[in-house]
Every structure is written in structure tokens, then in C-alpha cells.
Amino acid sequence: QLDSSTGSSAYDALNRYSQHSSRRTFYQHTQLYILGRSAAEQGIYPFLDSIARNPINRPNVLMVVSEKKARDILSIQDGMESIQAMGMAAEIKLSAEYSQYPVVTYLEFAQRLLSETTAPLAPMVGIIEQAGPEGDSVKKTRINGTAVFKGDKMIGQLNEDESRGLLWAINKIKKGFLVIPGANLEIVTAKSKIIPELQDEKIKITIAIDEESNLLEYDGHREISSDLLQDLEKGQAREIERQVMAAVEKSQALNADVFGFGDTVHRKYKKEWPVLKARWEDIYPYIEVVVKVKTHVNEIGEINKALMRD
Template identity: 30%
Template sequence: MVNKSVKRWLALFLTFVIFIVTGCSPTADKRKFDSLAIVLGVGIDYDSSKDNVLFTTQIVKTEEFEGGKRFFNITQAGKNMLEAVDNADNEANRVLYVAHNQIVVIGRSAAENGIFDYMDYFFRDDEARYDIAMVMTEIDAWKLLDKATNLGSIPSQEMTILLENQVAMSSCAKLELLQFAMESNSCFKASVMPIIGISQEDPETEKVQFEVTGSGVFSNGKLMYVMNRDETRGYLWGIGKIDKGEIMLPNVNVDILGSSTELKAKIEGDKKKRLVITFDIDVKGNLGEVVKPDEQNTQELKEINKACEDLIKQQLSHVLEQSFENGCDIFGVSDYLFRHKYKSWELVKNNWQDLYKHAAFEIKVNANIIRTGSLIEPIFGSEK
């Protein structure tokens, strides 16, 4: 029987052999790391004067780069994405390592020109991830990525954190690279991309704070129109992505505890077809801040429920009509018909755009304020 000492030395020997054969030594790993440019963010713009794509990479500084910002950006132009990436590789004098990339920022110029051709690069790179967040900005992407933040963090990281927080607060919907590709391959489904801008900038330090200002609607890879924050809220009601936040009413605020949305669609008519879309929304809330305490006693919960329902209907109706006007199926109605009413879909798919623009819709909302908190009356009510 082999004693424990021999087993231990045998294990150490085999481990050493594995390190030598595979090159998995600390020194080898350090050399490999030093030869890479770690990319945390990517920006895409379009230069119409030269018909060039502008490719920006945000790279983390290593120990050899000291002082100043914690990152540096490389922006290179090319007639296509491949040429621009090659030029960026040459300037970096290192291999652009995109496995840690967190975000793709699309400048307004590129969004309006169309981004289909640019997206192919991310799916052909072996190290690229498909769960990368996609956002748009009203300015050039390279300018946004070059802004130092008040918190001193790397802009791409700061935007990623902001986006995650806004999604958690039901203020916007996250759009990932793979989702965008799948929606783009759908015949008529439009994509909704968050828009990030600058809320404030210190004139002395030039440091900024980012904010989500709305959403851009993309169809066939091009920006069709922009929704503001309120319109984005209406869109979120339609896709069932409202789990937190507040419903602001004239006299009270309602804290949202959760909601659900069910979309249905059908084709009516024999000779003349008509599309009918139905939304069923259930929302639960908690009576939050009372803006006018004196009026709480006269404000019935059923009236608050009715006010919530009317506001949700108003927000969603506006966004629906906006999508009809622009011919952008942001709610996936065409996908619903394809999955659930395939025979009907086959009859109307060749005339879908006209059918969608003239669709009828019905919105049913059931609001339920389940409690008013532990206080029966507001603390700062009027004197009796």
C-alpha cells in the first residue's frame, strides 16, 4: 500500500506537470493578461460626411498607466465595423478583450442610419457575450463614454449600474444584445432601447451624472421614434414590467406592490379584416404619501382605485396610438398571433402593417389598494 507521503508527492508532481503542459502558471497568466486590453464598454457612431462607422472602446487602465482617469478610450473609423475594430486593435497595440464588456452605447447618428451591419461583429467574436446591455444616447456615443462621473467610477460601469437600478424600479426595460437580435429577426416586432443622457455636469470639474431619459423604438435596425419617461411608463404597463414605483395622483401617491398584464389579439371580419388588441392589467398598491391630508377622510379607496385605473389606461392608450401611427409593434402583437392564432396570422401577415396601423384596442385595468398602512389618519392632519 502506498503511504500518505508518497501520495502527497505524487499529487504535487501531477499538478506541476499540468501547469507545465497547459501553461497555467501565474507567470504565464500575467503575461497573457498584460497582452490584453480589457474592454468594459463599446460605443458606435456614424460619420455621415465620410460614410464611416466610429467604433469606441472603453479600456480599463492597468498598473503601468498611472494617474488621471481610471480608463482610456480609443475611437477609430472605418468603412465597416471590421475595419474600425482592426484600426482600434492597432492603436491599442494589444488584443481587445471583450469578454468583460458590459454595455453597447449607440449614438443617435448610428441609430438613425441603422445598426444591423454593426451588430454582426458582436456575434462573430468568440469572446463576446450576448447578455450585454444595449442603450442609446441622443449625443455621440464616444462623447458619453468620455465623461468622468461624480462618483469617480468608469462611465460604462456607472451606466450599467444605473440601468440595473432603473430596471429594478420599473422605470425602463433592459434590452440585451441577444434579445435585440431575436426581435430584429422577427418580421414585425420592434425593439425598445433605453436612452441614457446627462442630468447634470459640473462646469469646473466637467464631471457628470447619468440618467435614463426615455426609450428609443427601433424597427428593422433603425430608430423610428423616441418615447419620453412617461411614455416609457405606458409601454412598461403594456408588457407587464411594472413591479415597483409610484402612481402619482393629485392628492395621494400610491406605492406599487406588483402588477401583471395579459395581452390578447384577434382578427375580426370576413372580407375586411380588423385587428383587435386587448390588455388586461391587474395592479396592487399601497396608499403612500398623502399630499393634502385634509382630504383623506373624504377620499374613498374606490375613488383612488378608479383614478389609478384611468391614469394607467391613459398612459397605455397614448403609447398604443403612438405605435400605430409609426407602424411599430412594440408589444409583440404579431408574435402573439403567430404563436396562438397561426391560421389567422397566415391570412393577414402580408397586410400586417396596414392592419396594425388601424387596429382597435381595449384596455381593462383592475386596481386594488390593499391597505393604507398602519396609520388610520395622517399624522399631520388639520386640527379638529
């Protein structure tokens, strides 16, 4: 059952809720904070401040932005959990585990907010309609993007490919799958590093990625030779680079440093940073970004010959 209350601030609403609730509020069980998109676009600083000041709030609660009102999301019974908030938290964590969208705690959001240049993020949840078992329409919740903030205001979002590209760049790829023409591969390990260079007052960023995978599916008819493995590795590298560059282009269009480039430049060029920081809004959209990817296919499965030949 979903209950609600309204007020002039977050704590005013909670205080008013306690006036008609039959149970005490117990914040230690909080799974996530869901912010409606309109509220996120207006600015969520008062909400963040109220959380930070109360010692009973936990820093590892997840941050989420809903496409519509938070109430609309929480009112949908979806998944295997009886409590929608718990099911959604599990869905977000599983999505991050399989490297689809980021999982962002309140602490991580606040740390990005405190950064001089890095843009805060949060996964986004929307509502879809599917045909039910009896042909009726059933509403379900789905993670469908990554909200990008400038300060405490949401200014845009990353789609699925751009969100995956962000995870590649910031070393948040854990496991998952990579689909390329003719093959599907399982990501085994992935490491990335952001390397800044300052030359003639211009910044160049190199994103170096090292990935290993196993072959899950191959729909061609070639034998699994060293030449084919090299082709698969090149295909992976191209796909990873495409995803990363998609995220770079969107973030530069939004002028929001989702990667933390500014922080890496600050750490390496401390003397030059004060001047760069003052101009970061003008610099960031035009930073040259180069993606270098090394991939390796470890396992090919139980067969090394195609079951059918051309």
C-alpha cells in the same frame, strides 16, 4: 481614460485599435454597446452581424442609444463608478428595476429583430447640465427615452410616460411608484396580458392589467375609509390606462409594433396569420386597443386618519 479608433467596420476599428493599444481587448467584461443616434438612424445591421458572428461576445450585454455621439456619453464622469460604462449599465438596470425604462440586452434586441412584426427597442441616454457644488456647470448622463426601431433603423422614440406605458403592457413592471392627484403609491405587484381577437377581419387587442400597491403619501384631509381607497384605486387605474394608451398612440403613429401584438395574433390565429402578416403595415396603425385595469391598495401605513382636517 477614453481611447478610440476608427475603421470601415466594427471589427476593422477594433483591429486598428489593437495596433496602438498597450493592452489586449477583453470582451468578456463588456457592459453595454452604445450607438450614436445618427448611426442608429442609418442602420446598425453590420454592427449586429459582427457581434453575432464572434463567439466571445456575450448575449446579455446591454443595448443603448445615445442622443449624441457615443464618445460624448462615455467621456462624462458621472455617478459613483470610476468606469463610466459600468456606472451607466447599473443606472439602466436600476431604471428598469423601478419600471421607468426598459432594459434591453443584445439577445432581446436580436429576438425582436428576427420577429416578423415586433419592433426592436433600446433605452436612450442623453446629457444634461446641472449646477455643481461651487456654482459651476456640471454635465451628467440621464436615461431620457426609449429608441424605437423598424428593422435595424431607429425611427423614433418614446418619452417617459410612453415608456412606462409600454412596460405596463408587456408585463415588465417590477416595482416603482405611481403618482396620482393627491397621493403617491408604491407598486407591489403588477401582471399584464395581451389578448387578441379577430372579428370580421378586424383585430381588437385587450390589454388586461392587475396591479397592487401600498399607500406612501396622501395630502388630503379625509380619513382612510373604504370609499377613499376605492377612489385611490380608480385614480391608479386611470393613470395606468393613460400611460398605456399614450404608448399605443405613439407606436401606431410610428407604425412600429413595440408591444408584439403581431406575435400574439400569430400564436392564436395561425391559419389566418399569413394573410394578416402580409398586410400588417396597413393593419397596425388602426388596431382597436382596449385597456382594462384592476388595482388594489394593500397597505395604508401606520395611520388611518389625517393629521389635519379641513
